[in-house]
Amino acid sequence: MALWMEKGAEPQTESERADLDAIAALKESAAIELKEKGNEFVKKGKKHYSDAIDCYTRAINNQALSDPETSVLFSNRAHVNLLLGNYRRALTDAEEAIRLSNSNVKSLYRAAKACLSLNLLAESISHCKKGLEVDPSNEGLEKLLRQVEAKKMELEQREAQISKALSEAKDIVSAIEKRGLKVGKPMYQELTGSRKPVLDKNSILHWPVLLLYPEVMSSDFIEDFCETEMFSPHLDMIFSESAPPLPWDEEHNYACDAVEIYYEAKSGVPLSKTKILRYLLEGTPASNLESMVDEEKEATENSKFGSSSGKGSSKWVKVNERRTLHDILKEANFIIQGIPVFAVVSKRSSFYKEFRAGGWGLPQ
Numbered sequence: 001m002a003l004w005m006e007k008g009a010e011p012q013t014e015s016e017r018a019d020l021d022a023i024a025a026l027k028e029s030a031a032i033e034l035k036e037k038g039n040e041f042v043k044k045g046k047k048h049y050s051d052a053i054d055c056y057t058r059a060i061n062n063q064a065l066s067d068p069e070t071s072v073l074f075s076n077r078a079h080v081n082l083l084l085g086n087y088r089r090a091l092t093d094a095e096e097a098i099r100l101s102n103s104n105v106k107s108l109y110r111a112a113k114a115c116l117s118l119n120l121l122a123e124s125i126s127h128c129k130k131g132l133e134v135d136p137s138n139e140g141l142e143k144l145l146r147q148v149e150a151k152k153m154e155l156e157q158r159e160a161q162i163s164k165a166l167s168e169a170k171d172i173v174s175a176i177e178k179r180g181l182k183v184g185k186p187m188y189q190e191l192t193g194s195r196k197p198v199l200d201k202n203s204i205l206h207w208p209v210l211l212l213y214p215e216v217m218s219s220d221f222i223e224d225f226c227e228t229e230m231f232s233p234h235l236d237m238i239f240s241e242s243a244p245p246l247p248w249d250e251e252h253n254y255a256c257d258a259v260e261i262y263y264e265a266k267s268g269v270p271l272s273k274t275k276i277l278r279y280l281l282e283g284t285p286a287s288n289l290e291s292m293v294d295e296e297k298e299a300t301e302n303s304k305f306g307s308s309s310g311k312g313s314s315k316w317v318k319v320n321e322r323r324t325l326h327d328i329l330k331e332a333n334f335i336i337q338g339i340p341v342f343a344v345v346s347k348r349s350s351f352y353k354e355f356r357a358g359g360w361g362l363p364q
Contacts, residue, residue, distance in 0.1 A: 027064035034059035035073060042080060052080050071101035078110045087117040098127075105135045112144055121152040158285060165284035172199050173277050179205075181329050183276050184268030186338025188212075191219050194283040195339060204228060207325065210341045211238075211261075214360050215351040216248045225340070227326035231261055231319060253348040261319040262343045262355075265333035279338065316343065316355070 038055030041048040056077040060070060078093035091114035097107035108131035115124035128145035132138060176183060176197075186192075188210055195208035205227045211220040222234055237243065239256045246254055271279070281287050319328055319342065329336060345355050354360060 027062050031059040031062040031064045031069075031073075034062070035076070038076060038080075042076075042083075046083070049080050049084055053077055056080070067100040068104070071097040071104045071107060073097075074100065075104055075107040075110060078107065078114070082110060082113055082117075085117075087114045090114040091118065102130075103134050105131050105138060105141070108134070109138075109141055109144065112141070112148070116144070116148050116151070121148055121155065124148045125152065161285040162289070163286075165281060165286040166289065168199070169277055169280040169284070169286070172197055172205070172280055173273055175199050175203065175205055176276065177273065179326070179330060182270040182335045183279075184270055184335040184337050186279055187268075188219075188341065189338070192221070192339055195223075196280055197339065198224075205326075207329075208339050209325070210339060212341060212343050213246075213248075213254075213345075214343050214355060215345065215349055218246075218248060220344075225325055227329070228324055230324055231321040231328075235259060235261070235321060251348075253346040254344070255346075255348075258346045258348045259344055260347060261321065262316040262345065263319060263328070263334060263341070264343070265315040265317050266335060267341075268335045268337060270335060316358070 034055045038052040038059070041052035041055060056073050059065070060073050060077075065073070074093045074097035078090045078097060081087070081090035081093060091111060094107045094111035094114060097104050098111060101107070108127045112124045112127035112131065115121070115127060125145065125148050128141050128148060131141045132145070135141070192208060192210055197208070198206045200206060207225045207227065209222040209225040211222065213219065220238065225234065236256055239254055239259055241255070245252060281289065315333075317331070317333065325340070328334065329340060343355075345352055351360075
């Protein structure tokens with residue numbers, strides 16, 4: 001009988017050939033029945049998806065169906081894996097279904113869906129387009145293609161924004177390093193928000209500058225202080241006779257001829273390049289880049305950027321209003337607290353003597 005024939009042996013008699021045909025028909029019938037059972041399990045819902053996969057797998061393992069019919073089995077199993085969120089398995093099954101029958105539109109659709117879920121957008125688009133070559137009016141594929149192309153465009157725009165933000169931040173770090181500036185831990189962010197320095201097309205730094213009025217614990221802000229500018233024109237604008245008086249300055253002590261500007265020497269510890277870069281990227285599309293963290297590199301950079309301890313009593317250094325911001329920030333004892341911070345006091349105020357005597361320090 002054909003049942004006892006060795007594997008690979010050819011039937012010798014009509015009886016053996018008839019037996020083999022009968023066995024093949026039984027296996028084919030069993031495979032078709034398993035396929036139909038699998039389809040029924042899918043219709044019953046998620047609790048039966050594993051049963052459906054088992055039926056399709058057993059039907060495939062029977063190896064009794066033609067390539068196009070087996071393609072349907074792989075495609076059906078891909079469908080269930082998609083429903084279960086097994087996207088890699090779904091893609092493997094869909095691609096096998098396509099190999100067996102490249103005109104299987106459902107397999108192409110399911111391969112495209114799996115690729116989309118795996119963020120393989122170019123591959124997803126390719127499967128959609130191949131499916132539309134077979135069935136140009138397939139609405140499901142057309143809709144999916146639009147969805148994938150929109151996501152691809154969004155991702156490309158996002159990557160471009162990240163690249164731009166990272167490039168700009170690196171340029172600023174390089175400019176800071178070339179100027180020999182020291183940047184410390186950002187302070188007063190509740191007052192300054194997300195404002196950061198900007199490097200213009202001429203490689204000139206523009207700083208947001210915070211002005212503190214220690215006498216009344218108030219503040220002012222210069223949005224764009226070009227490093228090549230002096231303090232005097234900005235002070236003229238804030239404290240000129242034509243400018244509105246500060247709401248808390250009832251005695252009009254804060255006038256151009258009376259105010260003095262100070263910075264606190266060695267206020268903090270200089271940050272490494274990596275930490276400066278991380279700070280500059282805060283609030284940008286590149287803020288979540290984890291690849292920047294490198295402890296060994298950071299330790300080396302800390303030694304390059306200095307290691308001022310920041311300990312000891314506050315020492316206030318008077319600013320010459322006719323010096324440029326660049327020259328002031330380059331002072332060996334100036335540590336930029338994220339952005340430059342200066343204290344403004346009036347010689348006419350009773351607070352002036354207390355301040356000059358070192359009786360006031362920046363809140364930490």
